[in-house]
Amino acid sequence: MSSLVRNASLLLAAAALPLGAARADEGMWTFDAFPAAKMKSEYGWAPDQAWLDRARMAAVRLTGGCSASFVSASGLILTNQHCVAECLSDLSTPGNDLLAKGFVAAVRAEEKQCPGQQAEIVTSIKDASAQVKSAIGTASGEAAVKARTAAIATIEKAACPDTATTRCQVVTLYGGGQYKLYTYRKYSDVRIVWAPEDAASKFGGDPDNYNFPRYALDGSFLRAYENGRPVATPQHLKWTGREPVEGEPVFVVGNPGSTQRMLTMSQFAYQREVNLPVTQATQSELRGRLIEAIGDDPERKREGTDTLYGIENNLKRTIGRVRALNDPAFYAGLAAREADLKAKVAGNPAIGNPWAEVDKAMTALRAIDAERRFSQPDGELVGYALTLVRAAQERAKPDADRLPGYSDSALPLLQKQMLDLKPISGWLEELTMRWSLSKAREYLGADHSQTKLLLGRESPEDLAKRLVSGTKLADPAIRKALWDGGQAAVAASTDPMIVYARAIEANDRRLQKIYDEQVEGPLSAARSKLADARFAAYGDSVYPDATFSLRITYGKVGGWMENGTKVAHRTTWSGAFDRATGAEPFALASAILASKSKLNLNGAMDMAYATDTIGGNSGSPVIDRNLNVIGANFDRNIHGLRNDYAYDMTMARSIGVTTAALEQALRTVYPAPALLRELYAK
Amino acid sequence: MSSLVRNASLLLAAAALPLGAARADEGMWTFDAFPAAKMKSEYGWAPDQAWLDRARMAAVRLTGGCSASFVSASGLILTNQHCVAECLSDLSTPGNDLLAKGFVAAVRAEEKQCPGQQAEIVTSIKDASAQVKSAIGTASGEAAVKARTAAIATIEKAACPDTATTRCQVVTLYGGGQYKLYTYRKYSDVRIVWAPEDAASKFGGDPDNYNFPRYALDGSFLRAYENGRPVATPQHLKWTGREPVEGEPVFVVGNPGSTQRMLTMSQFAYQREVNLPVTQATQSELRGRLIEAIGDDPERKREGTDTLYGIENNLKRTIGRVRALNDPAFYAGLAAREADLKAKVAGNPAIGNPWAEVDKAMTALRAIDAERRFSQPDGELVGYALTLVRAAQERAKPDADRLPGYSDSALPLLQKQMLDLKPISGWLEELTMRWSLSKAREYLGADHSQTKLLLGRESPEDLAKRLVSGTKLADPAIRKALWDGGQAAVAASTDPMIVYARAIEANDRRLQKIYDEQVEGPLSAARSKLADARFAAYGDSVYPDATFSLRITYGKVGGWMENGTKVAHRTTWSGAFDRATGAEPFALASAILASKSKLNLNGAMDMAYATDTIGGNSGSPVIDRNLNVIGANFDRNIHGLRNDYAYDMTMARSIGVTTAALEQALRTVYPAPALLRELYAK
CATH class of the missing domain: 2.40.10.120 (Thrombin, subunit H)
Structure with a gap:
C-alpha cells in the first residue's frame, strides 16, 4: 500500500516476458x-x-x-x-x-x-496453462483480462480448500506463455x-x-x-x-x-523515456523530504529510518536502470537481442507480429501514464482506507468476478495485512500524503479533473493534515469493524479517510478498466506469442x-x-x-x-x-x-x-x-x- | 556561488553554437x-x-x-x-x-x-573577432583556451579604463565564430x-x-x-x-x-544520457530537503522561500528538457537538422569534420563529468571561501595569465558581490552543504580520492555543521580583510571554511586544466568551424x-x-x-x-x-x-x-x-x- 509496494506491482505488471538463449550460469530457473x-x-x-x-x-x-x-x-x-x-x-x-x-x-x-509477516514453502508445482488459456479463449482486451482473472481465482480456490495452512497461487510465467499452480504450506x-x-x-x-x-x-x-x-x-x-x-x-x-529482460524495444523506450525519469525525480524528492524531516530527532529516526532505507534502495536501483538504458552500447545490445529473435521467427505465421501489438499498447500506456501513477495518494492510512472500500465491494461479488487480489484465495493474507497491529507515525503519513498529492498536481497539472478530484479546493498540505489527524484507521479494531461490517459499514462511515477513499475509488477503477482494455489485454496476448517465438527460436534454454x-x-x-x-x-x-x-x-x-x-x-x-x-x-x-x-x-x-x-x-x-x-x-x-x-x- | 549559478555557468560553457536558417519570427538577434x-x-x-x-x-x-x-x-x-x-x-x-x-x-x-545588484546598459558593440582569433592562432587544447582568455582580458582592460562607471565584456557568439566587445554604462x-x-x-x-x-x-x-x-x-x-x-x-x-540549439548530436546525447538525469535526481532531492526543512516555520520560510523558488524553477525547466530530448519525434528533428547541415557542407575542405572533434570531446567530458560536477560543496559561505582563496592567487598574477572571471575587467563586479552585506542563514548553508557533499559521495563513490578529499573521515552532516558554525565569513568585514589582505591573509587564516577551501582548491584547478585541454579547447575549435559551416549553408539568417x-x-x-x-x-x-x-x-x-x-x-x-x-x-x-x-x-x-x-x-x-x-x-x-x-x- 505504500508507494514502494505500488511501484513494485506496476513493475511486475509490466514485466514477465520470455528470454533468449541463456548463456553459461545465466538464468533464474523454476x-x-x-x-x-x-x-x-x-x-x-x-x-x-x-x-x-x-x-x-x-x-x-x-x-x-x-x-x-x-x-x-x-x-x-x-x-x-x-x-x-x-x-x-x-x-x-x-x-x-x-x-x-x-x-x-x-x-x-x-x-x-x-x-503482517507470513512464511511460505512451495509444496507442489502443477501446470495450469491449458485451463487458463482455454478460459481466455479468443477473448481480447478487458474481456481477456477478466477471463484470466476468473480462471485463476477458480483454480486457486479449488486447489486450496484449507486456507488456514495452505495458499494456492497461479504463477504467470513467460508473461502468459505458461500458468503454473504453486501450492504453499504457510505459517x-x-x-x-x-x-x-x-x-x-x-x-x-x-x-x-x-x-x-x-x-x-x-x-x-x-x-x-x-x-x-x-x-x-x-x-x-x-x-x-x-x-x-x-x-x-x-x-x-x-x-x-x-526482471524486465524480455520486454520489447518499445517497452524499454517507455521505461527510458517516460517511466523511469518520473520515478527518479519524484522518489528523489521524497528521499530529500524524509531525510530532513527525520533530521536529528531520535524518535523520528526510529520511526522513519526503515522507510528511508527502502526509498534509497529502490532509488539506487532506478538510477542504475536509467544509466543502463541510457548507455548506448547496452541499449544497442537490447535491440540486437530483439533483432535476433525477429530474424529467427520471420515468416512464421503462428507468431505474426506481436511487436507491433506491444507498440500499440505502449502508445496507449503513455497516454494514461500520469493518471495511473497519480491515481491515489501514498500512505499506510489511505492505503488501509482504499483497501477497505474496495474489499467491501469486491467481497460482495462472486469469487470469479472480483479484481485480482480480492479472490477467496488471496483474501486471508490481505486480511492479515490489514488487521495486524502496526504502529503508524502520523508525521510520516502526512509527509507521504502531501508529497504524493503535490506530485499528482505537478504531473497532471492544476486544472486536470483528477487533480481536482484528489485535492478539491484544499492544498496537499492541508488535505493531508486533515485526513491523517482526523482518521481512526490506525486502530486495528476500527479497521476490523469496517472489514467485518462490509459495504454497509463502509458506506456509513464518517471517518474522513474512508470518506475520501469512497470519493476517489471509482476513478481508480475507471483507469484500471482502460488499462486492461488497451494495455494489459493486448500485452498479454502479445506476450504469449512472444513466448512461443522464443521457444521456437531457442528451445528450452529459455527461462522466465x-x-x-x-x-x-x-x-x-x-x-x-x-x-x-x-x-x-x-x-x-x-x-x-x-x-x-x-x-x-x-x-x-x-x-x-x-x-x-x-x-x-x-x-x-x-x-x-x-x-x-x-x-x-x-x-x-x-x-x-x-x-x-x-x-x-x-x-x-x-x-x-x-x-x-x-x-x-x-x-x-x-x-x-x-x-x-x-x-x-x-x-x-x-x-x-x-x-x-x-x-x-x- | 550557489549551485544554481554554478549549474548555469556549466550550461553556458556547454552552449553557444550556431543555428540553421531561422524561420519566421524565430531568433534571439543581436x-x-x-x-x-x-x-x-x-x-x-x-x-x-x-x-x-x-x-x-x-x-x-x-x-x-x-x-x-x-x-x-x-x-x-x-x-x-x-x-x-x-x-x-x-x-x-x-x-x-x-x-x-x-x-x-x-x-x-x-x-x-x-x-550585489548592478544595472548595465549597452553603449557600444564592436567586433573583436580578428584580435581574439589571431591571439589563439594555431594553438590547441588548454593553450588555445589560455590564449583566448588572455586576449579577452587585454581587450576588455584597454577599452574600459574607467571601471567605476563602465564595464567591458567580450561576448563570445556562435561558440567562438565571433567575438564582440560590448561596452556597458554601469550603475x-x-x-x-x-x-x-x-x-x-x-x-x-x-x-x-x-x-x-x-x-x-x-x-x-x-x-x-x-x-x-x-x-x-x-x-x-x-x-x-x-x-x-x-x-x-x-x-x-x-x-x-x-540556449543549446546548435549542439551536435553527441552533445545532445551527453545531456540526455548523462547530464540531465543527474541534475534531475539531485535537484529533486534538494527540493524535497528544503521543503521539509522550511515546513511551517515562518522565519525559515522568510529565509528559504526564494531559494526554493529558484530550485523549483530550474527543476521544472530541467524536467522539460528531459522530456524534450526523450521525445523520439523531437530528437529525430534535432538529428534531421544536423543531417541537413552536414549535407550542405559535405566536401567543403574548409569545414572538415568538426562533428567528429565534438564526439571526441564528449567522450572526454563523460569521463570527468562526475568529478567536475562534484568538485566542491554548494553554499554561499563555501563559495565566499573558494573565491577568496582563488582571487588571492589570481590577483597576484599578470592580468593576462588569470583564470576567466578574475581579470581586471571582471574584478569590480566580483568584489561588489563578495563584499556587499547579505544575510546568511546558517540552517540553509548547512543543508546545502550536507546535501551536496552527500551527493558527491553518492556519485563518486565512498572510495574515490575526491570523496576523501572533500570529506576526510567526517560525515557530510558533521563536516557541514563544523564549517558553517565555525566560520566568520558571514561578516562582510571579515571577507573584506581577507580580500584586501590577499595571499598572505588567506594563507594565515585559521577560519575553518578558508582552511577547507585551501585544501580542496587545487583539485578544482586540476579538473579545469583537464577540461580545458580535452573538452573546451577542442570544442572551441570545432564550434568555430561549425559556425563557418552554418554561415556557408544558411547565410546571415543564422543567429547565435x-x-x-x-x-x-x-x-x-x-x-x-x-x-x-x-x-x-x-x-x-x-x-x-x-x-x-x-x-x-x-x-x-x-x-x-x-x-x-x-x-x-x-x-x-x-x-x-x-x-x-x-x-x-x-x-x-x-x-x-x-x-x-x-x-x-x-x-x-x-x-x-x-x-x-x-x-x-x-x-x-x-x-x-x-x-x-x-x-x-x-x-x-x-x-x-x-x-x-x-x-x-x-
Whole structure:
C-alpha cells in the first residue's frame, strides 16, 4: 500500500516476458525446469531431483518481499537483517529503538511476532496453462483480462480448500506463455529471534549499497510458529560456519521479484523515456523530504529510518536502470537481442507480429501514464482506507468476478495485512500524503479533473493534515469493524479517510478498466506469442522473467576484474575495522568494537559469487553442493544493477553475508548460545 | 556561488553554437544584426536604426540574472518581482518578511539598496573577432583556451579604463565564430522601489509556473542611483497602461541566458544520457530537503522561500528538457537538422569534420563529468571561501595569465558581490552543504580520492555543521580583510571554511586544466568551424545561441490552439478571483481581495505573445512599435520549455505581466501615486 509496494506491482505488471538463449550460469530457473544437463556439462555435476526437492522444501518466501530458509528442525529461519527491519521498527517503542539496538531473544518466550509477516514453502508445482488459456479463449482486451482473472481465482480456490495452512497461487510465467499452480504450506505466525543493529547490518549505508567489497553483517533469524509452538521443519538446510572457497559452485534459492529482460524495444523506450525519469525525480524528492524531516530527532529516526532505507534502495536501483538504458552500447545490445529473435521467427505465421501489438499498447500506456501513477495518494492510512472500500465491494461479488487480489484465495493474507497491529507515525503519513498529492498536481497539472478530484479546493498540505489527524484507521479494531461490517459499514462511515477513499475509488477503477482494455489485454496476448517465438527460436534454454516466485540460480564463488584489478571473493572482519571512520554510516557498531580482541579478524565477513539474482532474492540461502548453507544473499554489486535487463556474469556479482561471519557474531558479538546449539543440533 | 549559478555557468560553457536558417519570427538577434529586411517582408514594417538605438539604451541588464528597462527619466527600472525577490529576502528581518508583505517606498528616501545588484546598459558593440582569433592562432587544447582568455582580458582592460562607471565584456557568439566587445554604462547602486508580495506576484506558484492562462502580478520597480542620487535616464521607454491588442507586433528586448540549439548530436546525447538525469535526481532531492526543512516555520520560510523558488524553477525547466530530448519525434528533428547541415557542407575542405572533434570531446567530458560536477560543496559561505582563496592567487598574477572571471575587467563586479552585506542563514548553508557533499559521495563513490578529499573521515552532516558554525565569513568585514589582505591573509587564516577551501582548491584547478585541454579547447575549435559551416549553408539568417547578452526578438500578441481549443491572448483580474481557492499557492493576496470592488475586473492581468525567449529574459520590456512598454516578460508556456533546443512558434508563447495590470495595482491595490506621476511625467 505504500508507494514502494505500488511501484513494485506496476513493475511486475509490466514485466514477465520470455528470454533468449541463456548463456553459461545465466538464468533464474523454476524448480520444475532446472537445466541439470547444462549444468552438468559445465560443472561435471548437477543436483538430482532429491537434492532439488530438499532445497525447495527448505526455501521460505517471506510475504514482506524477501526470501529465507529453514536452518534448524524447529522452524528457525535464516534471512537478512534488512528483511526484518520493518518488524524491528514495528516492535520498537519510544526510547526502545530495536534498529539502533538490535534484538536477541535469550529464550524462546522472548521471540516476538512480526506484524503482517507470513512464511511460505512451495509444496507442489502443477501446470495450469491449458485451463487458463482455454478460459481466455479468443477473448481480447478487458474481456481477456477478466477471463484470466476468473480462471485463476477458480483454480486457486479449488486447489486450496484449507486456507488456514495452505495458499494456492497461479504463477504467470513467460508473461502468459505458461500458468503454473504453486501450492504453499504457510505459517502466518513468524517471530523475530535474533538481529544485529543497523550499524552492523547496514554498515556503509547507502554509499556502500550495491557495492563490494562490503562489510555488512546483514543476517537475522526468525522462527515459524503454529498454534503457539515452533513448527517442526526436518527438511532444513544444514548449517556450517566454514569459509567460502573461491571457485566452488553455489546455488541461490529464493524469490527474485521482477526482471524486465524480455520486454520489447518499445517497452524499454517507455521505461527510458517516460517511466523511469518520473520515478527518479519524484522518489528523489521524497528521499530529500524524509531525510530532513527525520533530521536529528531520535524518535523520528526510529520511526522513519526503515522507510528511508527502502526509498534509497529502490532509488539506487532506478538510477542504475536509467544509466543502463541510457548507455548506448547496452541499449544497442537490447535491440540486437530483439533483432535476433525477429530474424529467427520471420515468416512464421503462428507468431505474426506481436511487436507491433506491444507498440500499440505502449502508445496507449503513455497516454494514461500520469493518471495511473497519480491515481491515489501514498500512505499506510489511505492505503488501509482504499483497501477497505474496495474489499467491501469486491467481497460482495462472486469469487470469479472480483479484481485480482480480492479472490477467496488471496483474501486471508490481505486480511492479515490489514488487521495486524502496526504502529503508524502520523508525521510520516502526512509527509507521504502531501508529497504524493503535490506530485499528482505537478504531473497532471492544476486544472486536470483528477487533480481536482484528489485535492478539491484544499492544498496537499492541508488535505493531508486533515485526513491523517482526523482518521481512526490506525486502530486495528476500527479497521476490523469496517472489514467485518462490509459495504454497509463502509458506506456509513464518517471517518474522513474512508470518506475520501469512497470519493476517489471509482476513478481508480475507471483507469484500471482502460488499462486492461488497451494495455494489459493486448500485452498479454502479445506476450504469449512472444513466448512461443522464443521457444521456437531457442528451445528450452529459455527461462522466465522473475515474478517473486521460487527460483534457483547457480554459479561460482569469486570476485571479478575491475579496471585491471582483481576484486577478492570475500571480505574480513579486519577490513571492517579498517573501513570504519567513526562517522555514520561508517561507524562500526559498539558491540563489534568491544569484541575486537575476541574475534578472528581474518575470518570472512561478506562474499561475492556469480549468480543471477535480483531484489526479492534478499535473504536467499547460498547453498553448496552438499546442501549446507554458507551464506545469506543480500545484495548485488554495481554491475548487477543491470540484472533487470540482462545478466553479465563477467562483471555482475551477488553479495551475501557468510555463515562464518554470523557464527562469529552469535558466538562473540551478540552471544546467543542456545541458537548456536540449535544450529548444530543433529 | 550557489549551485544554481554554478549549474548555469556549466550550461553556458556547454552552449553557444550556431543555428540553421531561422524561420519566421524565430531568433534571439543581436542589436548589430537585426533582420530588418526579413521582418519588413513579413510585417510590412520594421524598426529603423534610431528605434533600435533607443530600445538598446533603455534596456537594462541586472547582474543577478535578469533583464529590465528604464521607464522614467529619473532612473526608474521596470522588471519582475521574482527578479527582486532575492533583494526582498535580503532586506527582510525577523518578523518583517518583505516577500510576504511586499514593498512600497512612499518617498525616495525609503528606497533601499539591493545587495550585489548592478544595472548595465549597452553603449557600444564592436567586433573583436580578428584580435581574439589571431591571439589563439594555431594553438590547441588548454593553450588555445589560455590564449583566448588572455586576449579577452587585454581587450576588455584597454577599452574600459574607467571601471567605476563602465564595464567591458567580450561576448563570445556562435561558440567562438565571433567575438564582440560590448561596452556597458554601469550603475552599481540599485534600490528597490515597489514590489507586490509573493501571493500576488507568484499566484499559482510552482503548479502554474511555465503555464498559461496565468494570473501572476510579476512586476516590480527599481531605481538606479549614482553618488547617492537617482540617475538621469532620458532614453527611457514610454509607459502606457493600455491593453495589449491581439495580433499586434511586439518586441522583447533583454538578455536570454543560454540556449543549446546548435549542439551536435553527441552533445545532445551527453545531456540526455548523462547530464540531465543527474541534475534531475539531485535537484529533486534538494527540493524535497528544503521543503521539509522550511515546513511551517515562518522565519525559515522568510529565509528559504526564494531559494526554493529558484530550485523549483530550474527543476521544472530541467524536467522539460528531459522530456524534450526523450521525445523520439523531437530528437529525430534535432538529428534531421544536423543531417541537413552536414549535407550542405559535405566536401567543403574548409569545414572538415568538426562533428567528429565534438564526439571526441564528449567522450572526454563523460569521463570527468562526475568529478567536475562534484568538485566542491554548494553554499554561499563555501563559495565566499573558494573565491577568496582563488582571487588571492589570481590577483597576484599578470592580468593576462588569470583564470576567466578574475581579470581586471571582471574584478569590480566580483568584489561588489563578495563584499556587499547579505544575510546568511546558517540552517540553509548547512543543508546545502550536507546535501551536496552527500551527493558527491553518492556519485563518486565512498572510495574515490575526491570523496576523501572533500570529506576526510567526517560525515557530510558533521563536516557541514563544523564549517558553517565555525566560520566568520558571514561578516562582510571579515571577507573584506581577507580580500584586501590577499595571499598572505588567506594563507594565515585559521577560519575553518578558508582552511577547507585551501585544501580542496587545487583539485578544482586540476579538473579545469583537464577540461580545458580535452573538452573546451577542442570544442572551441570545432564550434568555430561549425559556425563557418552554418554561415556557408544558411547565410546571415543564422543567429547565435543565447549568452546572457543583449538580444531582440519579435512576434505577435496572441494565444495558441491547445488540443483544438483556443487559448486566449490575455487573462483578467476577474479570472484571478475565479482561480483562487484560498489555499496556497492559490490564495490571492489579501490586498487584492480587499480591492476587488475598486478594480476593473475585465482589465488585463497577463498576456501571451509569440516571441523567442528563455530564462534571463525575465523582466524584459515588451515593447510596441511606438516604443511604448506594454508589459514585463516573466515566463514561457509549457511548450516554450523546448526553447532551449528549438523554437516552435505555433505552440511556444512568452508570458508577460501587462502594464495595464501594474497600473491598476499602483492605483488601487498597492497605492503609489508618486510613482504613477513619475511614469506619466512628460
